[in-house]
Amino acid sequence: MSVWALGLNHTTAPLDLRGRFAFALDQIAPTLQSLRSSFPSSRHPQVEAAIISTCNRTEIYCASEHIALDHTFGWLAESGGVAPTLLRSHAYTLHDDEAARHVFRVASGLDSMVLGEAQILGQMKDAVRAAENVGALGTTLNQLFQRSFAVAKEVRTATEIGAHSISMAAAAVRLAGQLFEDLRKTRVLFVGAGEMIDLAVTHFAAKEPKSIAIANRTLERGEKLATRFGGEAMRLADLPARLAEFDIVVSCTASTLPIIGLGAVERALKARKHRPIFMVDLAVPRDIEPEVKALEDVYLYTVDDLAHVVQQGQANRQAAVAQAEVIIDAGVQSFMHWLGQRSTVPLIQQLNAQADEWRAAEMARARKLLAKGESVDAVLEAMSRGLTQKMMHGAMAELHSGDAAAREQTAQTISRLFLRKER
The missing domain is CATH 3.30.460.30 (Glutamyl-tRNA reductase, N-terminal domain)
Structure with missing residues (x-):
């Protein structure tokens, strides 16, 4: 195998x-x-x-x-x-x-x-x-x-x-702290409600931000997570209209396509009068269009961008x-x-099957002899001799076949298998 x-x-x-x-x-x-x-x-x-x-x-x-x-x-x-x-x-x-x-x-x-x-x-x-x-x-x-x-x-x-060790979530908090002097004055939006977002909310919540919101495709799951941290839940469909409210956006969903596009972020920046937005895209594939990174007032980090932070220490x-x-x-x-x-399992299974076949054959022969009135001792003698002959037949045949070198190798193998001394 x-x-x-x-x-x-x-x-x-x-x-x-x-x-x-x-x-x-x-x-x-x-x-x-x-x-x-x-x-x-x-x-x-x-x-x-x-x-x-x-x-x-x-x-x-x-x-x-x-x-x-x-x-x-x-x-x-x-x-x-x-x-x-x-x-x-x-x-x-x-x-x-x-x-x-x-x-x-x-x-x-x-x-x-x-x-x-x-x-x-x-x-x-x-x-x-x-x-x-x-x-x-x-x-x-x-x-x-x-x-x-x-x-x-x-x-x-x-x-x-x-x-x-520094987790991805902890690294995101550390980077956000470098942009915003006081995280307690920030509004944080989390997009998604999976394990990674759960961890991220835990780390950001420890900094006591002004507000926390969870945007998720399934509102019920978002509400469950938001309730744990005293935040609000919102539908994913409402995200573009409300994006301007948040200073920090952390996203990690299973979407196969970006859910936060360049246009939505541009409109949010305009509404914020170009106050900066700190964005973290922890999703693979991306949740946030890569072009967003080029916007002047956006600080966008992906999982790969966080690598140098998490590797400290x-x-x-x-x-x-x-x-x-x-x-x-x-x-x-x-x-x-x-x-x-x-790799030896199939061979072991074959050996066990062959032994069971021999045993069954000798047991059937013994029962017939007993039914005919043969003595128990004679039947046992015949059964043990029959089993022994079946077990030894292959080894004896190999010892008498092949050239001298092959017979010598066979003899050594048979000695190792059948003539081992009890320890």
Whole structure:
């Protein structure tokens, strides 16, 4: 059994290219079905697959008897509507121990934009559940991910990898504080109501802004989040008309197209008499049109723009990284040992089936002899001799066939298997 991975992340691909391959959680199931059905059934009858898709990465993990990296690569390029040559220049491919090491590092927060961040672990668990729900996760990938979760837990328990890390939300607050002298005088709008926005609201609310508003496509979900922080909820459709009210706008939705356009921001600036707006687009694909960044009174930051802020203090955690790598090395070795053992499972199953067949045949023969009135001792003797002959037949035949070198090798193998001394 082989494992392979294909992906692109914040270190290998620009934001807009990553956006072409971003899958919302509710898209994972049909996407996995499309991927698995694309493999030729003759060579890859039961391909296991899982997809991890976040604002910083999209990765495909597969397992099968034969590695099919080229096929997976072609499928991903087609799904994103890009040329394979473009994707190849920004993607990475891994297999077996390299794939295991990578997924362990991802789960442990070592491959994140925010070193040591814990959010990726929850996103990976969501991805695994999505794969399980559509029957795409078999024994091999299940083992890989469960072991990655265990390694991540050990890394966070045994090291200080998460100490002093700065989240994307905290970085946004820090940058906003550089633009506005007093955040308590600002009005903050959050667009979306998912996990990232929840985290962002928590960080901004701690600064006690003048007001908080949540704009979301589903008003009920927006109201639930707004209520927790004493804010108001508004419909997403009302956003263009009310954009001018807010000094800070933080957006992160699952929309495949921008929801805040250049025209809406220009009108808001005019209504604000060109008082500045601080905007953070945490979505991939983008929620805010990139042209907005060129406006004189707008300070727009994307997830990639925040990278240098969240990486501050990374040097102070290098000792923890080294400790984490040791734990990951041990995890990789353990997984590869397990994967190697899996290759013998079909042979073990065949041996057990053959032994059961021999046993059943001898039991049937013994019952017939007993029915004919044979003594129990004679029947047991015959049954044990029959079983022994069946078990030894193959080994004896091999010892008498082939050339001298082959017979010598067979003799050594048989001695090791049948003549082991009890310890």
